[in-house]
Amino acid sequence: MLANQATYKTPASCGELLQGVIQDSLVLISCPVNIYNTVTVRLNDSGVIKCIPDLNKSRQAVINTLKFFGYHDIGAEITVSNPMPKSKGLGSSTSDVTSSIAATAKAIGEYITPDQIAALAVNIEPSDATMFHEMVLFAHRSGNIINTLGELPSIDILAVDFGGIIDTVEYNTVDRFAQWKKFEKETENALNHIKLGITNKNVSLIGKGATINTITSNKIDPNPNLEAMLTLGESLDARGVSMAHSGTIISLLFDPQQKTMTYALKQAKQKLEVYETITHFRSTQPGPIEIK
Numbered sequence: 001m002l003a004n005q006a007t008y009k010t011p012a013s014c015g016e017l018l019q020g021v022i023q024d025s026l027v028l029i030s031c032p033v034n035i036y037n038t039v040t041v042r043l044n045d046s047g048v049i050k051c052i053p054d055l056n057k058s059r060q061a062v063i064n065t066l067k068f069f070g071y072h073d074i075g076a077e078i079t080v081s082n083p084m085p086k087s088k089g090l091g092s093s094t095s096d097v098t099s100s101i102a103a104t105a106k107a108i109g110e111y112i113t114p115d116q117i118a119a120l121a122v123n124i125e126p127s128d129a130t131m132f133h134e135m136v137l138f139a140h141r142s143g144n145i146i147n148t149l150g151e152l153p154s155i156d157i158l159a160v161d162f163g164g165i166i167d168t169v170e171y172n173t174v175d176r177f178a179q180w181k182k183f184e185k186e187t188e189n190a191l192n193h194i195k196l197g198i199t200n201k202n203v204s205l206i207g208k209g210a211t212i213n214t215i216t217s218n219k220i221d222p223n224p225n226l227e228a229m230l231t232l233g234e235s236l237d238a239r240g241v242s243m244a245h246s247g248t249i250i251s252l253l254f255d256p257q258q259k260t261m262t263y264a265l266k267q268a269k270q271k272l273e274v275y276e277t278i279t280h281f282r283s284t285q286p287g288p289i290e291i292k
Contacts, residue, residue, distance in 0.1 A: 004042065004107065005041060005103075006041055006103040006106035006107040007038060007040040007041075007103060007292075008039055008098075008099040008102040008106070008288045008289060008290055009037060009289050010037060010094075010098040010102075010130055010287070010289070011033060011095065011130055011284050011285075012032070012033050012036070012281075013033070013090065013091035013094065013095075013128040013130050014033045014090060014157055014159050014244070014249065015031055015089050015159075015242050015243050015244030015249055015250075016028045016030060016031060016128075016242065016244070016245055017029040017031050017194055017206065017210045018137075018190055018191055018210065018213045020183060020184070020186075020187030020216065021177060021181045021183075021184050021187060022137065022146060022188065022191060025139040025142065025144070026177055026180065027139050028128070028129065028137075028138055028140050028245075029129070029135065029136070029137055029138070029149070029191075029194060030130055030135075030138070031155075031157070031242060031251075032130050032152070032284050032286040033090075033157060033281035033282065034281060034282045034283075035084060035090070036083075037082035037092070037095040038080070038082070038099065038291065039058065039079070039080050039096065039099035039100045039103050040103060041062060041103040041104045041107050042078075042079070043074055043107050044077065045075060046075030047073050047074070047075045049063055049078070050075070050077045050078065051077070051078035055078060055096070057096055057097050057124055057125070058078050058097060060124050061096070061100035061104070061124060062076055062078055062100050062104045064101075064120050064123060065101045065104040065105055065112070065120060066104060068116070069105070069108060069110045071108055074108070076104070076107075078100065082095065085161075087165035087247070087248075088161055088165065088244065088248050089248060089249045090249070091130055093125065093127075094127045094128040097121045097127065098117055098121060098130060098288050102131075102288040102290070106290060114131050117131040118131050118132070118138075118143040118144075118145075121143065122140065122141060122143035123143075126140045127140055127143070128140065129286065130286045131286070131287065132145070132286055132287060133285065133286060133287035134149065134150055134285075134286070134287075135148075135151065135152050135198055135286065136148050137149060147195075149195055149199075150199060151285065152206075152285065152286075153198070153201040153202070153203055153206070154256050154282065154283055155206065155239075155253050155254070155255070155256070155282070155283040156253070156254040156255070156256050156258070156282060157242075157251050157280070157281040157283065158251060158252040158265065158278065158279075158280060159249050159250075159251045159278070159280075159281055160225075160229065160250055160251065160252075160268060160275050160278050161249050161275065161277045161278075161279070162225045162248050162250070162275055163248060163276035176220065183216045183219065186212060186213075186216045187213065187216065189209075189212055190209040190210070190212040190213040190216070191209065192209070193205050193206070193208045193209030193212065194206050197209060203239050203240075203253065203255040204239045204240075204255065206240065206253070207239030207241075208239075208240055209240070210240040210241065211242075213243075214226070214241050221245070223243065225250060225274075226241075226243070226250060228271075228273075229250045229252065232267070232268060232271055232272065233252045235267070235271075236254075236260065236263075236264050236267060237258070237260070238252040238253060238254055238264075239255055240252075240253040252264065252268075256282075261280050265280060
């Protein structure tokens with residue numbers, strides 16, 4: 001039964017806690033945070049899918065979802081409210097696409113699983129894993145879950161955007177499998193720390209795994225700002241460093257029990273010579289959420 005319209009929101013991902021090659025697949029672990037996009041899909045009988053020009057991925061997500069469920073003559077109007085800056089490594093496109101798919105399915109009265117959302121999303125472009133309702137090790141090109149990891153403990157995140165943009169479409173045209181394959185042992189080591197940290201709700205273990213992976217990533221795609229962030233993190237007793245692999249953000253991870261974010265923000269602004277923005281995020285649970 002058609003519901004006429006539906007609205008969903010999906011969290012951003014502040015870079016990744018891990019990216020690399022595991023079991024011969026390019027994989028990632030997203031880092032969902034408390035900033036959300038919101039998508040409303042309103043159905044009509046026009047047969048035309050309408051949205052503003054820069055929402056082509058959302059439009060394609062709606063079209064693909066309607067086709068998946070066998071609907072061919074329905075029109076829709078897509079409205080997106082997304083406070084996330086684009087091309088920074090916050091998973092803006094995945095949030096748009098995930099919310100669009102979930103809202104479309106709800107509006108046409110169909111149940112859709114996270115695995116089905118993932119399959120539709122990666123058909124548009126490689127995606128983050130924020131369509132799942134728990135943390136997963138995700139093959140972001142094929143849409144397959146390699147491992148389920150459980151519920152992420154609360155993490156305070158100091159995210160520093162060093163400016164510029166990264167075109168994710170262009171970034172994903174480069175096949176980095178062979179480069180990451182050389183560092184599979186390091187990636188497995190990082191993964192083991194993150195898995196154990198999630199299981200035991202231990203931010204320090206998660207941060208150690210993220211740091212191992214960030215340093216490994218820097219051997220593949222050197223980032224001139226990483227050394228300054230590692231130094232800052234050490235001075236602030238951060239639990240780890242994470243990176244937006246296809247973005248401009250590097251983050252410091254803190255245990256909320258440290259209660260240090262006000263001081264950390266002040267120190268970052270004083271000690272970093274060049275940056276565009278510094279933002280305090282808090283981790284959240286992934287997955288699209290219906291807004292009624």
